[in-house]
Amino acid sequence: MTITARKASWVLARSAQAAIAAAAVADAFRAAAVRDHYLHRTDVSLHRSGFISMVFVYLTSLAIVLFLVWLARSRRNAQELSPQASLPSRGWTIGAWFIPVVNFFVPRRFVLDIGRASSASWEPKRDTTLVNLWWGAGITHALLVMAGRVAPGSMAFLVVAEALMIAAAVLLGLVIERITALQSAALGATVPAAPLAQA
Template identity: 70%
Template sequence: MTSVTRTAPRRLARATQTAVAAAAVADVFRTVALRDHYLHPTDASLRRSGLISMVFVYLMTLATVLFLVWLARSRRNAQELSPEATVPSPGWTIAAWFIPVVNLFVPRRSVLDIGRAGSASWENRDTALVNLWWAAWVGHALVLTAANLAAPGSLALLVVTEALFLAAAVLVGLVIERITALQGAALRVTVPVADPQS
């Protein structure tokens, strides 16, 4: 047996937080540009809203990929730290985000399971943080759907949608920070691994 020191994915966490923040800012500009085009449609407003929307899609895709990679890495760490704990399988950790209806409930549970399994220091306030993030995220999706179906261009609904999106972005950044910090503290011990030579 040899030993290695495992570490929490701090750089990946920072990259994810940065991408989420950039996507949130881009979404504000996108929403303003789309509303402007909805109220005063011109070729210039169409080009501007299209360009900003494209930038947002790229940033959101990057943020999503980084978040899922961070989540998968955190799941692996949690399983190493607590082999007996219930954590989602690697495939289910990712797939649950893309299955309609399932993605309204299961990803939250996965993040909670990963957080609890990754540290004995998980507290009720950590659960509350995950729940607040999830409420903002799902609330954003529901209000956005309602706004697009019932009242496209409604300023009140756009403000609520953007407020929920920004809140979700800030809260997921805090969730990432907390889980990464707790795992970092737990992983400071040396973990034995099998020697590849044997």
């Protein structure tokens, strides 16, 4: 009897990484365009900030969808690799991201749980630190964006907030890479070699 294990999806991982990177770059352009319009209100600046903001929304929506699909797939793979692991349900894995306050704490734990269940090669110090750095950069960026609404023309807020956004995107890309690589190696190891044909 052969056991067929699901392969970690590198195509899905790469798509999510690319969309996240594109959304982060678009956010930097959007923030600069919105600041420019705030300081110099013209029809041209309004049109430019509106257009870039629209592109940003589309790219961010795509990045969110691809990331959540990747996360759900990774959770399913982790469940196969570690059936006894305490992992959230598929619905809760995705739903926790959309519940106010809960989404500041719970999704980070879910990503850590999925990573730990993916492979015995998960390194608690290095890999957990990577997840924590990503989460910290993302949360700090969100808080700065909220604080920046008080002073929307502040260049200091813009530079720091967007630097954190780019850092969070890079770190999330590395988190996706690490978990996908661990699952790919673990799932590959669980697939037995095809029997040799008898002469």
